[in-house]
Amino acid sequence: MFRCSRPGCPYACGSGRRPSCLERTLYYALYVLLIGVFLVSLATGLVRLNSSISLV
Numbered sequence: 367m368f369r370c371s372r373p374g375c376p377y378a379c380g381s382g383r384r385p386s387c388l389e390r391t392l393y394y395a396l397y398v399l400l401i402g403v404f405l406v407s408l409a410t411g412l413v414r415l416n417s418s419i420s421l422v
Contacts, residue, residue, distance in 0.1 A: 385393070
């Protein structure tokens with residue numbers, strides 16, 4: 367990994383940043399929510415596709 371060329375604190379370059387417990391919890395909660403929305407969307411699409419095929 368490249369070292370920061372700016373003098374001073376490494377946080378100015380974004381290196382050395384460690385997320386807090388709250389940030390990790392929010393990240394995982396949003397990730398689970400995204401997966402849930404994807405699964406609901408997929409299930410809805412499959413149900414509609416199945417119902418349109420059976421009507422033909």
